[in-house]
Amino acid sequence: MKSPKPSLSVQAVLFDAYGTLFDVYSVGTLAEQLFPGQGEALAVLWRDKQIEYTRLVSMSQRYRPFWELTRAGLRYACARLQLDLTPERETQLLNQYRHLGAFPENKAVLTALKARGVTTGILSNGDPEMLGIAVRSAGYVDDKGQGLLDHVLSVESVQRFKTDPAAYALGPQALGIPARQILFVSSNGWDAIGATWYGYCTLWVNRFKLPLEALDTEPTRTGSSLRDVLDFFPKT
Amino acid sequence: MKSPKPSLSVQAVLFDAYGTLFDVYSVGTLAEQLFPGQGEALAVLWRDKQIEYTRLVSMSQRYRPFWELTRAGLRYACARLQLDLTPERETQLLNQYRHLGAFPENKAVLTALKARGVTTGILSNGDPEMLGIAVRSAGYVDDKGQGLLDHVLSVESVQRFKTDPAAYALGPQALGIPARQILFVSSNGWDAIGATWYGYCTLWVNRFKLPLEALDTEPTRTGSSLRDVLDFFPKT
Incomplete structure (x- = not known):
């Protein structure tokens, strides 16, 4: 031992x-179903932005709940990758995040x-x-x-x-x-x-x-x- | 007007x-000469890590000069991309950064x-x-x-x-x-x-x-x- x-x-x-x-990357499977060929890229960028946003708001003394920043990170990542994040897809992905x-x-x-x-x-x-x-x-x-x-x-x-x-x-x-x-x-x-x-x-x-x-x-x-x-x- | x-x-x-x-991405040209096919990836990751490190040390109240974090970002980025950053290459790239x-x-x-x-x-x-x-x-x-x-x-x-x-x-x-x-x-x-x-x-x-x-x-x-x-x- x-x-x-x-x-x-x-x-x-x-x-x-x-x-x-x-x-956190277990969302990649659903992301891949919704955006074929982009699932992994979305999962990685989503996570990166989520963490980046925690740091920005914390440094700027503008705390917001992690859940909101998780959603914000998803929205930015989809915009950056030019993926069409419909309200339905957003709900699906966030629901998946809730049950990682x-x-x-x-x-x-x-x-x-x-x-x-x-x-x-x-x-x-x-x-x-x-x-x-x-x-x-x-x-x-x-x-x-x-x-x-x-x-x-x-x-x-x-x-x-x-x-x-x-x-x-x-x-x-x-x-x-x-x-x-x-x-x-x-x-x-x-x-x-x-x-x-x-x-x-x-x-x-x-x-x-x-x-x-x-x-x-x-x-x-x-x-x-x-x-x-x-x-x-x-x-x- | x-x-x-x-x-x-x-x-x-x-x-x-x-x-x-x-x-900051003008270092990509030299990076591409030193690491063919990886210049852009290195320039992007280097920049990302440099900025990430400013946030981490600032949040943790462990300030270090930007120059040191620039070097640290380069070292991490090369390790992550599995690029052989010899001391000579590091000096070349940092010198380029000094004269962006x-x-x-x-x-x-x-x-x-x-x-x-x-x-x-x-x-x-x-x-x-x-x-x-x-x-x-x-x-x-x-x-x-x-x-x-x-x-x-x-x-x-x-x-x-x-x-x-x-x-x-x-x-x-x-x-x-x-x-x-x-x-x-x-x-x-x-x-x-x-x-x-x-x-x-x-x-x-x-x-x-x-x-x-x-x-x-x-x-x-x-x-x-x-x-x-x-x-x-x-x-x-």
Whole structure:
């Protein structure tokens, strides 16, 4: 069994949601049906614009809910790719986004973490309603909010998106322990770097074998699937 | 002669530098020589990452000079495109970036503005050294800082990149007039929107016929070349 260095005494884990637990590119299939030959390009540009918009409004202190920015990103991406986004197609694509596919290994990992007594949660740019639907759809929490996740934290409460420190501060505040004792897990390289800057112990789940962001900062560790989280919490 | 609405009583003009006065994609030619078939892809991704990095470090309150982020963006873009960026090639490409081509109409527009008695300047993410080299290379100012530009403002002094309000605040502070009396000109749609949010009168020079950012905000006007600036300052 691989075991973490003794200094990595993490007691809890917070997951990014979009891209990490939920597959933001799973909308590509429907996009391809609606716009043959352009599905992948649309899925990629949609995601890029969505994230770009979170940063613009956050930097400009003009927060808007993630859901609105998700719709805005879709509209821009279709305009840019010259795709005819009818109201019906927009509704279909947004409905798909509301019920994104979850990565297959997630549930086993979350179940194992609970079995090991680890506190778990989400810390996401998503707004509470989106997150609520997504985690219930994936079966991580039941209607009473009980289940595999102890915390579902949305940046909505601070009106700043990641990588603003106010967003990352939600973790230590909710869990009552310092960031260095919390493992923050993201598949988004920039999010893993932002969380590292903030002071978290971090795991970058590099699902697409992308280069590390060239910002002279490394996440604590890099893995390839959510399973790599378990190495931080050895069975006792 | 087209004339602005009476309410647009602008007294000065501030230009964005990169993309607006200087052609950031002019590095594509050298990039294509160094990496045949990949020059355009590299120029686009390099620019995207450079801008992304300004936002990440600004949001995370970890400012780094634009020059460093320009280099970081180049390194990431080459890694992502699997291009072999030798130290020699990096030096060549960065040297090219230091001496970006200026758009051909600029000088006539700046000269006409001076003839009409308009205060002019740059408000840029670039650091002072980069800007100094670029404006001297383009012949906008001489070695004593005299010439077609009255102000060269860099966000370095506030350690925040656009679209942070602290960056846009540099304009009114330096010019001593409110933002609504200053025309802010950018070819970057997001920058035109950010400046509009801040309170400037804005012109988006949409050189590439891109869609408007889907953020429910329009620049005061949209044009297609720097010449459109002159409509705001009719000959008297």
